[in-house]
Amino acid sequence: MGDMDGFLFNKxxxxxxxxxxxxxxxxxxxAYASANVSKLVRxxxxxxxxxxxxxxxxxWTASATSKGSGGRVALSADGGTILxxxxxTVYYSxxxxxxxxxxxxxxxxxxxxxxxxxxxxxxxxxxxxxxNMYASSNKGVSFSVAGTPGSSSNPxxxxxxxxxxxxxxxIWVPRIASGxxxxxxxxxxxxxxxxxxxxxxxxxGKAATGSQYPTxxxxxxxxxxxxxxxxxxxxxxxxxxxxxxxxxxxFDLLVGDMNVFGRVYTAGGGIIYWxxxxxxxxxxISVNSEKIDIYPNPSSSAFHIxxxxxxxxxxxxxxxxxxxxxxxxxxxQIKNEVTLGASLNSNIYVVRVIGESFSKxxxxxxx
Numbered sequence: 001m002g003d004m005d006g007f008l009f010n011k012x013x014x015x016x017x018x019x020x021x022x023x024x025x026x027x028x029x030x031a032y033a034s035a036n037v038s039k040l041v042r043x044x045x046x047x048x049x050x051x052x053x054x055x056x057x058x059x060w061t062a063s064a065t066s067k068g069s070g071g072r073v074a075l076s077a078d079g080g081t082i083l084x085x086x087x088x089t090v091y092y093s094x095x096x097x098x099x100x101x102x103x104x105x106x107x108x109x110x111x112x113x114x115x116x117x118x119x120x121x122x123x124x125x126x127x128x129x130x131x132n133m134y135a136s137s138n139k140g141v142s143f144s145v146a147g148t149p150g151s152s153s154n155p156x157x158x159x160x161x162x163x164x165x166x167x168x169x170x171i172w173v174p175r176i177a178s179g180x181x182x183x184x185x186x187x188x189x190x191x192x193x194x195x196x197x198x199x200x201x202x203x204x205g206k207a208a209t210g211s212q213y214p215t216x217x218x219x220x221x222x223x224x225x226x227x228x229x230x231x232x233x234x235x236x237x238x239x240x241x242x243x244x245x246x247x248x249x250x251f252d253l254l255v256g257d258m259n260v261f262g263r264v265y266t267a268g269g270g271i272i273y274w275x276x277x278x279x280x281x282x283x284x285i286s287v288n289s290e291k292i293d294i295y296p297n298p299s300s301s302a303f304h305i306x307x308x309x310x311x312x313x314x315x316x317x318x319x320x321x322x323x324x325x326x327x328x329x330x331x332x333q334i335k336n337e338v339t340l341g342a343s344l345n346s347n348i349y350v351v352r353v354i355g356e357s358f359s360k361x362x363x364x365x366x367x
Contacts, residue, residue: 002026006042008057011356012273013314013331020060022047028070034117034165039079043086045070050084050097063097074113076120081139083123085111090125092140105143106134113140114161116186118168124187126173128155133171133187146187153177158252162202165214165258172216174199180220180235193235197221205256205264208232217241217264219251226250228274230264241274243324248272260359275317275352275359292353298365302342305351310334317352318344341366 005023007016020027024047033039040053048062049069068086075082082093083103090103090111108127116122125134125143128151135146152159153176164170169186180199181190193199199220207214217230222238227247229238241264242248248266257263262276291308307313313334318327318341326349327340341349344366351362 005044006030009271011314012271020057022051022060022062024048026070029072031073031075031115033075033077033079034115035077035120036079039075041073041075041082043069043071043073043084049086050082052082052096061096063093065097065100067091067100072110072112074115074123076115076123076139077117078120080120083113083115083140085113085125090140090143094139101141103136103140103143105136108134112158112160114163114171116168117163117165122169122186124161124163124171126159126161128152128159128175133161133173133183135187137186147183147189149173149181149183149187149190150175150178160201160253162204165204167213172202174202174218174220176200180218182235195222195238196235197224198226201251201254201266203254203256203264204258205230206258206261208261214258215256215261217254217256219254228254228264230262230276241276263359275354276361292360292362294351294362294364298367299341300367302339303364303366304337304339305353306337307334307353308336310336312355312358313353314356315352315354316340317354319350319352321348321350 005019006027009016024044026045028043030042038054038056040057042051049066050063051060053060071084071086073084084091088107088109090106091100092103093100106125111125114124121137121139123136123140131148131151132145133147133149134143136143162172170184171187172182174180177198180193180196183190199218201219203217205215211232213234215230215232219228222229227240228242229240231238251266253266255265263273265273293306295304297303314331316329317325319325329338346366349364351364353360
């Protein structure tokens with residue numbers, strides 16, 4: 001975060017009590033260890049330049065040394081190896097930044113390293129200008145060209161590759177107007193997602209029930225339509241999440257929630273997130289799930305929502321079948337029992353009950 005260090009959010013709807021400590025101004029990058037999620041690392045333009053946390057970002061310790069300010073950072077799956085890329089050089093550390101060694105085989109200004117989410121030996125760096133994917137299989141000691149997904153249409157902008165959580169050797173490459181490609185063999189060979197003609201950003205989230213692959217979010221163009229999309233079947237089918245009134249000028253950064261299905265975060269004018277509002281996961285008319293009861297359903301007037309633990313609910317949203325919000329209750333209005341829908345026309349609606357660690361959707365009918 002520029003100038004303001006950044007924040008640790010424990011609840012999406014609660015403003016954090018303080019900036020990240022110690023305060024140093026602009027932070028350029030943050031990463032976590034996918035197999036050891038308590039371990040994080042971040043880089044800054046000032047101060048000690050590299051900081052690490054062992055308690056999910058609550059407290060931060062300055063690395064004893066660094067090789068330069070700013071730059072991108074990656075953290076191995078086990079949290080044991082830090083890769084830092086200030087300027088055009090890649091360095092690695094196996095002791096939380098007490099010592100650093102220059103990686104061989106790659107020199108790239110503005111390099112964005114990516115850690116394999118399963119195998120702690122592997123890191124990846126994409127050269128958006130010449131289209132090469134560099135890979136290291138020895139904890140960043142050395143890199144070599146693994147394969148060539150092809151160059152980006154805009155290599156001078158930020159091109160962030162993503163490794164698929166829980167899948168060793170899977171790396172996805174957004175190439176802006178050149179489309180989207182992915183590798184399942186450590187960056188050696190690539191498949192093209194044919195129905196995506198443009199991809200500006202990509203992120204991963206919790207897999208849908210019954211799916212064997214994490215949910216993929218993109219900002220891109222699918223079948224001629226540009227927007228925010230998600231897929232639960234590795235790109236075979238896409239669902240648009242936004243609409244024409246909510247384009248936000250596009251997004252360079254997407255991060256899915258690995259605990260709440262369908263939730264994705266981005267930044268631009270603040271922190272923005274979407275919750276899934278599709279029919280996927282919607283409970284049928286007879287509802288009594290997660291200690292939430294909606295009745296009567298169908299209803300000719302209003303319907304009531306009874307919750308055993310309302311303090312765990314942050315927001316309740318009613319949407320029509322086009323995904324448009326028609327009624328909303330925020331946390332101060334939420335009690336053990338609330339009433340909604342009195343002014344709605346006869347139709348089918350989706351009620352979303354949203355908490356910090358869950359999101360449930362229910363279908364209701366207004367007669």
